[in-house]
Amino acid sequence: MSICDNIGAVRERMAAAAIAAGRDPGEILLVGASKMNDAAACRAAIAAGIDALGENRVQEMTGKLAEGAYTGAPLHFIGHLQRNKVRQVVGKVDLIQSVGSEELLAEIEKAAAKLEIVQDILLEVNIGMEEAKSGFAPAALYDGARAALNCPHVRVLGLMTIPPAEASREENCGYFAEVHALYVDINAKLFHNNFKYLSMGMSGDYEDAIANGATMVRVGSAIFGARHYT
Numbered sequence: 001m002s003i004c005d006n007i008g009a010v011r012e013r014m015a016a017a018a019i020a021a022g023r024d025p026g027e028i029l030l031v032g033a034s035k036m037n038d039a040a041a042c043r044a045a046i047a048a049g050i051d052a053l054g055e056n057r058v059q060e061m062t063g064k065l066a067e068g069a070y071t072g073a074p075l076h077f078i079g080h081l082q083r084n085k086v087r088q089v090v091g092k093v094d095l096i097q098s099v100g101s102e103e104l105l106a107e108i109e110k111a112a113a114k115l116e117i118v119q120d121i122l123l124e125v126n127i128g129m130e131e132a133k134s135g136f137a138p139a140a141l142y143d144g145a146r147a148a149l150n151c152p153h154v155r156v157l158g159l160m161t162i163p164p165a166e167a168s169r170e171e172n173c174g175y176f177a178e179v180h181a182l183y184v185d186i187n188a189k190l191f192h193n194n195f196k197y198l199s200m201g202m203s204g205d206y207e208d209a210i211a212n213g214a215t216m217v218r219v220g221s222a223i224f225g226a227r228h229y230t
């Protein structure tokens, strides 16, 4: 199967999941998680009509940007972002999906102000309250959102989450439903219902995420094949 075939197959399953949930398939975006895949793979995904590409390592993204890997599609940063690498990402990507602390938010605001731009972001929710994972705990999310509203060079377009890897399917769906409920509540209370993106779901669970309200899924291996870690 080629990258193009894989994207077609994922799109079909996304559409079926949307229709089963009574939703419009056109309202759900497919982001290709292209980590560890080269510029040629990124270009193949763009040629096949991927809605955006997402990277999660700054160094890899910077190298592939220099090769023109993302020309023709929006670029998102979806991985853990260290504060000392913020300046390599702000202004270079269309959306930073993984803003999970007020410290990181402040650093992004500073870098965007310096460039005199407004950086679009999502707030990441650590819905499983995992020690080793970044993201706002649900209880800290509202304060984080208020802090973001006080940053004139940052615009919050929604939420992103990655549930605990060890969750059962049922637990995983429960996490998606919880994040969807937070999304609806915070959108109404603080953002005048202007949110655009609820980013959740990966290769193994994007249909369940769509059933629970995702408007953006991040799919890697189901598009690009298995990653080979060395």
Ligand SMILES: *Cc1c(COP(=O)(O)O)cnc(C)c1O
Residues within 6 Å of the ligand: 033, 035, 056, 078, 079, 162, 201, 202, 203, 204, 218, 219, 220, 221, 222
């Ligand atoms: C790698 C990655 C994905 C995609 O993972 P797959 O299981 O390969 O689909 C999604 N989101 C983030 C943040 C990732 O790092």
